[in-house]
Amino acid sequence: xxNDFSQFQDAFFEEAGDHLAVVEEGLLALEQHPEDxxxxxxxFRSAHSIKGTSGMFGFNAVAQFTHKMETxxxxxxxxxKVVTPQIADLLLKSTDCLKTLIDAAKSGSPVDxxxxxxxxxxxxxxxxxxxxxxxxxxxxxATAPAQTGGSQGHVYRIAWTPPxxxxxxxxxxxQIFKELANLGxxxxxxxxxxxxxxxxxxxxxxxxxSWTMKLETVKARQxxxxxxxxxxxxxHLVIEEREALGVxxxxxxxxxxxxxxxxxxxxxxxxxxxxxxxLVESGAVSRETLxxxxxxxxxxxxxxxxxxxVTPEQVDQALQKQKQQESVAQSKKTDTASIRVDTDKxxxxxxxxxxxxxxxxxxxxxxxxxxxSQISVLLERMAQLERNTREIQERVMxxxxxxxxxxxxxxxxxxxxxxAKAGKKIQLVLSxxxxxxxxxxxxxxxxxxxxxVRNSADHGxxxxxxxxxxxxxxxxxxxLNAFHEGGNICITVEDDGRGLNRDKILxxxxxQGLIGENEKLSxxxxxxxxxxxxxSTAEKVTDVSGRGVGMDVVKRNIxxxxxxxxxxxxxxKGTTFTLKLPLTLAIIEGMTVRVGKDTYIVPLLSILxxxxxxxxxxxxxxxxxxxxxxxxxxxxxxxxYEVFSLQPEYTDPTKAILLILExxxxxVAVMVDEILGQQQVVIKSMEQNFRKVAGVAGATILGxxxxxxxxxxxxxxxxxxxxxxxxx
Amino acid sequence: MGKTALVVDDSPTMRQMxxxxxxxxxxxxxxxxxxxxxxxxxSAGPKMDIVVTDLNMPEMDGISLIKELRKMAAFKFTxxxxxxxxxxxxxxxxxxxxxxxxxxxxxxxxxxMLKIIAKVLPA
Numbered sequence: 001x002x003n004d005f006s007q008f009q010d011a012f013f014e015e016a017g018d019h020l021a022v023v024e025e026g027l028l029a030l031e032q033h034p035e036d037x038x039x040x041x042x043x044f045r046s047a048h049s050i051k052g053t054s055g056m057f058g059f060n061a062v063a064q065f066t067h068k069m070e071t072x073x074x075x076x077x078x079x080x081k082v083v084t085p086q087i088a089d090l091l092l093k094s095t096d097c098l099k100t101l102i103d104a105a106k107s108g109s110p111v112d113x114x115x116x117x118x119x120x121x122x123x124x125x126x127x128x129x130x131x132x133x134x135x136x137x138x139x140x141x142a143t144a145p146a147q148t149g150g151s152q153g154h155v156y157r158i159a160w161t162p163p164x165x166x167x168x169x170x171x172x173x174x175q176i177f178k179e180l181a182n183l184g185x186x187x188x189x190x191x192x193x194x195x196x197x198x199x200x201x202x203x204x205x206x207x208x209x210s211w212t213m214k215l216e217t218v219k220a221r222q223x224x225x226x227x228x229x230x231x232x233x234x235x236h237l238v239i240e241e242r243e244a245l246g247v248x249x250x251x252x253x254x255x256x257x258x259x260x261x262x263x264x265x266x267x268x269x270x271x272x273x274x275x276x277x278x279l280v281e282s283g284a285v286s287r288e289t290l291x292x293x294x295x296x297x298x299x300x301x302x303x304x305x306x307x308x309x310v311t312p313e314q315v316d317q318a319l320q321k322q323k324q325q326e327s328v329a330q331s332k333k334t335d336t337a338s339i340r341v342d343t344d345k346x347x348x349x350x351x352x353x354x355x356x357x358x359x360x361x362x363x364x365x366x367x368x369x370x371x372x373s374q375i376s377v378l379l380e381r382m383a384q385l386e387r388n389t390r391e392i393q394e395r396v397m398x399x400x401x402x403x404x405x406x407x408x409x410x411x412x413x414x415x416x417x418x419x420a421k422a423g424k425k426i427q428l429v430l431s432x433x434x435x436x437x438x439x440x441x442x443x444x445x446x447x448x449x450x451x452x453v454r455n456s457a458d459h460g461x462x463x464x465x466x467x468x469x470x471x472x473x474x475x476x477x478x479x480l481n482a483f484h485e486g487g488n489i490c491i492t493v494e495d496d497g498r499g500l501n502r503d504k505i506l507x508x509x510x511x512q513g514l515i516g517e518n519e520k521l522s523x524x525x526x527x528x529x530x531x532x533x534x535x536s537t538a539e540k541v542t543d544v545s546g547r548g549v550g551m552d553v554v555k556r557n558i559x560x561x562x563x564x565x566x567x568x569x570x571x572x573k574g575t576t577f578t579l580k581l582p583l584t585l586a587i588i589e590g591m592t593v594r595v596g597k598d599t600y601i602v603p604l605l606s607i608l609x610x611x612x613x614x615x616x617x618x619x620x621x622x623x624x625x626x627x628x629x630x631x632x633x634x635x636x637x638x639x640x641y642e643v644f645s646l647q648p649e650y651t652d653p654t655k656a657i658l659l660i661l662e663x664x665x666x667x668v669a670v671m672v673d674e675i676l677g678q679q680q681v682v683i684k685s686m687e688q689n690f691r692k693v694a695g696v697a698g699a700t701i702l703g704x705x706x707x708x709x710x711x712x713x714x715x716x717x718x719x720x721x722x723x724x725x726x727x728x
Numbered sequence: 729m730g731k732t733a734l735v736v737d738d739s740p741t742m743r744q745m746x747x748x749x750x751x752x753x754x755x756x757x758x759x760x761x762x763x764x765x766x767x768x769x770x771s772a773g774p775k776m777d778i779v780v781t782d783l784n785m786p787e788m789d790g791i792s793l794i795k796e797l798r799k800m801a802a803f804k805f806t807x808x809x810x811x812x813x814x815x816x817x818x819x820x821x822x823x824x825x826x827x828x829x830x831x832x833x834x835x836x837x838x839x840x841m842l843k844i845i846a847k848v849l850p851a
Contacts, residue, residue, distance in 0.1 A: 005753075012741040048784045049739040052813055055835030056745060123835050168798065170807040170829040172850055179847060205804070230830035230848070255841060699803075 005056055010338055013052050014105050019046035020099055021409055027092050028412050033164055034083035041363055044073045050098070059105040062098065065116065067125040069094050073544040075127055092413070094119050153184075153218040154241055160228070160235035161192075161210035168205055171231060177213075179227045184217025188310070209234075282574065317658050339439055341399050345700030349395045356388045381533070393680075397587070400440075404482045404491070407442045414480060418457040425464050426457055432482035437470045437489045437583050444561055445491065445581065448554040452493040452577050454479060455551070460497035460575050470572065472496070488563075488605065489581050496574040500567070505529055527567040531555040588683060590675040590710065592702070593659065595640050596647045599708045600672070601681050601700060606713045608660040610675060625720070628653070630660060630667045637669045638720040643695060663713040679703070683710060695719050729847070732756045732774050734801070735792065736766040736780035737811065742834075746811070749838040763788025767796050770803060778849055779808040780832065784818055791819075791826045793845055798827040807848040817830075 002306040026043035030036065051066035069091065075081040097119050098114075104111045158180075162173060180186050192210045196202070213684045215224065221241070228237055285293075304310045363381050366374060402419055408430050419426040461467075461476035468474055478493040502523070509515045529535060558565050563581035582588070590601035617629040618637065626637040637658065641648035650656040658669040681700040686693050697712035733755045735742040735841040740761075747757040758773050761765035762785040770776060783790035787804065790810055797803040812819050820831055829848045832841050 004748070008741050008745050008748070015739060015741045043787070045784045045786060048813070049742070052743075052782075052811075052834040053739050053742050055813075096822070167805055168807050169824065170848065172848075173849060173851070230824075234824070509760060675804050683809065 004014055009057055010434055012057060013102065014340065015053065016050050016102050019050050020095060020102070022046040024092065024095050024413055025409065027095065028416060030083055031085065031088050034088075035625045035691060037077065040073065040077040040083075044077050047073055050102075053323070054102075054105070057105075059102075061111075061116070062101045062105055063699070065094070065101055065120060065470045068120055069098065072123055072127045077429070081126075090122055093144065094123060099434065118291075120293075153216065154221070155216070156215045156221075156224060157212070157238075157240045157242050158215060158224075159210070159238040160182045160705055161214045162207050163234040164206045164208065165229065166207040171229075171696050173207070176227060176231075177211075180213070180215055180224070181647075183219050183223060183227070184215055186215050188212070188214040192514060213293070214242075220551075223668055284702055339400065339402075345395065345399055349392065349399075352388060352392045352395060355431060356385075356392060359384050359388050366613070367530065393587075397438075398436075400438050401436040402439050402442050403433060403487070404435050404437055404442060405430075408433050408451065408482075409445050410446070410450070411480060414453060415457060416705075418454060422459065423463065425460055426461060427475050427477050429477060429479045431480070435482040435484060435489060437581070441489075441561055441581055441583075443556060445579070448557045448579070449480075449491065451551070451554050453480070455499065456493060456495035456575070460495035460499075462498050465641070484583075485580070489583055491575055491579040491581070493579075494576040495576065496589060499531070499571040499573055499575055500569040501571065502526055508535065519612075527569060530567075531565070565710060587680055589678070590681045590700075591659075591678050592671040592708065593657075594649075594676055595644070595672050596649060596675040598644075598646055598674065599676065599706070600640070602659060602661065602670075604678065605714065606661045606663050608662050610657055610659050611669075612656075613653050613658055618653050628658065630669065633667075635660065635667050635716075636720070637671060638716060640716075641671075643716060643719050661713050663717065666717065668713075668717055668720075670713075681710065730754070730756070731777035732758065733772075733845075734758050734760060734766060734770060734776045734779045735781075736760045736763065736779070736785070736790070738762050738785040739782070742782065742811070742846075749841055750780075752838075753842050753845075762786050763790065763793035765794070766793055770797060770800065775802060776806055778845060779803070779806060780811060781808065782811045783823070791822050794823060794826040794828050796832070805850075807845075807850070809844065809848065 023043050023046050026039050030039055047066055047070045051063050051070055076083055090495055097115055100111050103109045136190040190212045191294040195208045224239060305312050305315060366378060412428055415426050415428040456478050464474045478494050481492045483490055505526055510517050512527060514532055531551050555565050558579055561581055563579055566578040569575040589604040591604050591607055593600050613628055619627045621627055628637045651669055656671050656673055657675055658671055660667060660669050683698040684700055686696060686698050695712055695715040697710045699707050699709055702708045733750045735746045735757055738761055743759050747759055750757050758769055760769050764767055764787040764850055781790045794808050810823045810828045810831045811834050812831050813834050832844055
C-alpha cells in the first residue's frame with residue numbers, strides 16, 4: 001500500500017528532522033520552564049506527527065518508539081505527571097534514540113537495539129508509575145473481533161433510530177441505506193414518523209425519523225455493523241439475525257471490511273523480539289533479572305581485553321575506526337539532500353524569468369531589423385537584460401541561503417550534555433542566528449563549530465571551584481555569534497575561560513619538534529600551533545576532547561571552504577575563535593586587472609585600495625625585496641609579472657598601478673599594469689579540470705570568452721617570499 | 729468527480745499524502761496548515777464538498793476547527809472527517825461532539841480512505 005507514497009519519503013525525513021529539532025529544543029527549554037504548557041503541546045504535536053507519518057511508510061520501529069514517547073508526553077501535558085529532571089533526561093535520550101531509528105529507516109544505519117529496548121522499558125515505566133491506569137495507552141488488541149465462522153448468507157432485521165443531530169454532523173441517512181443496499185438486498189424499508197413534530201415547532205436541521213428494514217446478505221455481521229460505524233454509539237440500533245440462507249459466504253469478506261486492519265504495534269512481521277523480552281513475556285524471568293543480566297553482558301572488546309588478546313588501546317583505536325567508517329558511510333548516503341524553498345521565492349523567480357523572456361524577445365525583435373539609429377534603444381535593452389540577469393542570480397542564490405540558526409540549533413543540547421559531563425556550569429549565548437549563508441557552507445561548518453564548542457567547554461572553561469577562586473562568576477559562558485562583514489560571514493566562538501597558555505603550547509611544540517628550542521615566536525605565531533596535526537596540551541584525554549584530533553581538522557575544513565580561522569586570547573580572560581567564511585562558494589565579486597596581455601581577477605574582498613606610487617616611496621631592502629611606503633607604513637611590493645613570468649607593459653612602479661591587498665591580516669602591494677573593471681565571476685575549479693596551480697585560486701570565463709585566472713592572494717605572497725632572494 | 733476537498737494537517741508530508749490520494753481520485757484539493765489557515769481558506773475559497781482534518785495542530789486544533797466550520801452556513805452539513813491515530817479514542821468522542829462526521833485512522837490505506845469518503849460524501 002505504501003508504494004504510492006514512497007515519493008513522499010524524502011519529505012518525511014526532512015520533516016522528521018525538523019520535528020526532532022523542535023522536540024529537542026522544546027525539552028531543553030522545558031528544563032528551565034517545566035510548567036510551560038504551550039511548550040509541552042508543541043513537543044507533543046511534533047512527536048505525534050512523527051508517529052502518524054512514519055506509520056504511513058511502514059517505519060514501525062519509529063512509530064512504536066514515538067508512541068511510547070507520546071504517551072509520556074500526553075501525561076505531562078494533561079498534568080497527570082510533572083516534568084522532573086529525570087523525565088526530561090529520559091525524553092532527551094529517547095529523542096536521540098528516535099533520531100537513530102529515523103536514520104536507520106533512512107539510510108539503513110545501525111541501531112543500538114539494547115538502547116531502544118531499555119528506553120522503551122523506561123518510557124513505559126515512567127508512563128505508568130504514579131498515573132491513572134486508564135491513562136495508559138490503550139491495548140493494541142482493542143481491534144475488531146476476528147470474523148468468526150458463518151459460511152452462510154444472513155437475513156437481518158435492522159431498526160435504526162439515529163440521533164437527532166445526525167444532519168449537523170454532515171451525515172446523511174440516505175448514504176447509509178445505499179451502503180447497506182450494496183451489501184445485498186435491502187427491502188421492507190419503513191420510516192417511522194411518529195416523532196415528527198408540528199411544522200411550526202420543527203427544527204429543519206434535526207432528524208426526527210427512524211427506520212426499519214430487512215437486509216439479505218452474504219456478508220458477516222461485522223460488515224453490517226461497520227456501515228453504522230460513525231453513528232452506532234449515538235443511535236438506537238438493533239440488528240437482529242432472522243433466518244439463515246443457504247449461501248456460501250464469499251472469500252472477499254475480509255477485504256471488504258471498511259476499516260483498515262489496525263497495525264498491532266506489538267506483533268510485527270520481520271522484527272523479532274530480543275530473547276530477553278520473550279522470556280520476560282513468557283514469565284520465565286522477571287524484568288529485573290533480565291535487566292541485571294543485560295547489564296552484566298560484556299562487549300566483545302572487553303572480553304578480548306580480559307583475555308589479554310588485545311590491549312585496551314587497540315580496542316579503542318578499532319572502535320574509533322569503526323565510528324569513522326560508519327560516519328563516512330552515512331555521509332555518503334545522505335549527500336543527496338533536498339532543499340525546502342518558500343513558494344514565494346519560486347513565484348518571484350518565475351516572475352523574473354518571465355521578464356527575462358520579454359527582454360529577450362524585445363532584443364531579438366530589435367536585432368531582426370536593426371538600424372544604427374536604434375543604438376540607444378539597444379543599450380537600454382541591454383541594461384534591462386543586465387538587470388534581469390542580476391536579479392535572477394540574486395534570487396537563485398537566495399534559494400540556497402539558509403539562516404545559520406539551523407547550524408546553531410544543535411549547540412544548546414551539546415553544551416548541556418558537556419556541562420553535565422565535565423561538571424562545569426556553562427551557559428550558551430547565541431546571537432545572529434538569522435544571518436543567512438549558503439546551504440553547503442552551513443552543512444560543512446557544523447562539525448568544525450561543534451569541535452570548537454567542545455574545545456571551549458572542555459579546555460577553555462575552568463571548573464566552578466577554579467572560577468570562584470579567581471573571582472570569576474561560577475557560571476562560564478560560551479558565546480556563538482554570526483554576522484556579515486563585507487561579503488563574508490564571520491562566526492565567533494567565544495569563551496570566558498582560562499585562555500591559551502603560551503608556555504604550555506610552546507613546550508609542547510618544542511617537544512613535538514614543531515619548532516626549535518630557542519626559536520623566538522610572537523603570540524600570533526604561537527596560537528596557530530594548536531592547529532597542527534596531533535597537537536593537544538590536555539594532560540588527560542577525555543572522551544570530550546583532547547585526543548589531539550580535531551583542531552587541525554577544524555582548520556582544514558574551514559580553509560576548504562575558502563575561509564580562515566583566527567584566534568584571539570588573553571590568559572585568564574578567555575579565547576575567541578573567529579571563522580571567516582565566504583557567503584557562497586560559487587561566485588565572487590572580482591576586480592579584473594591586466595598584466596601585459598593577460599587578464600587576472602583579484603577577489604574584491606582582499607583589495608583595500610589602489611595607488612600609483614612616487615619614485616621616492618619605493619625602497620629596496622636587502623633580503624626583504626622591495627618595499628613601498630604607503631602613508632608611513634612599509635609594505636612588501638610584489639611584481640606580479642615576476643611571480644607569474646609575464647611580459648609586462650610597465651616595469652616601473654611609478655607608471656604601473658599598485659593594488660594594496662590584505663589577507664589573513666597581512667598586507668602587500670601587488671603591481672599590475674591596469675585595472676579593467678569590477679565584475680562578478682563564477683569560479684571554475686582548477687583542481688577539478690587541471691591541477692592545483694600555485695597562486696591561482698581558480699579560473700573563470702571572461703566577457704570576451706577568454707579564460708581569466710583568479711588570484712590566490714595568500715598563494716601569491718608565499719610565492720613571492722620564495723622568489724624574494726632572487727628578486728632582491 | 730469534480731468535487732473539492734479541504735485537507736488540513738500541520739505535517740506537510742501527511743497533508744501531501746492525503747492530497748495526493750484525493751487528487752488521484754479526482755478531487756480538487758485545497759490544503760491548509762492548521763485550523764486558522766483552514767477557517768480562512770474555507771471562508772475565502774470555493775465550496776468544499778468534504779473536509780479531512782488532523783486533530784493535533786498549532787494555532788487552532790482540529791476539534792476547534794470542526795466547531796468553527798459547523799458555525800459557518802456553508803459547512804453546516806458538509807462531511808468532516810478527522811484523521812486520528814488509533815489510540816485517540818477519547819478524541820473520537822470529542823470530535824463527534826464538535827460535529828465531525830467520522831474518522832480515518834492513521835496510518836491510513838488510500839483505498840480505505842477513499843471508501844470512507846465515498847461513504848459520507850453526498851451524492
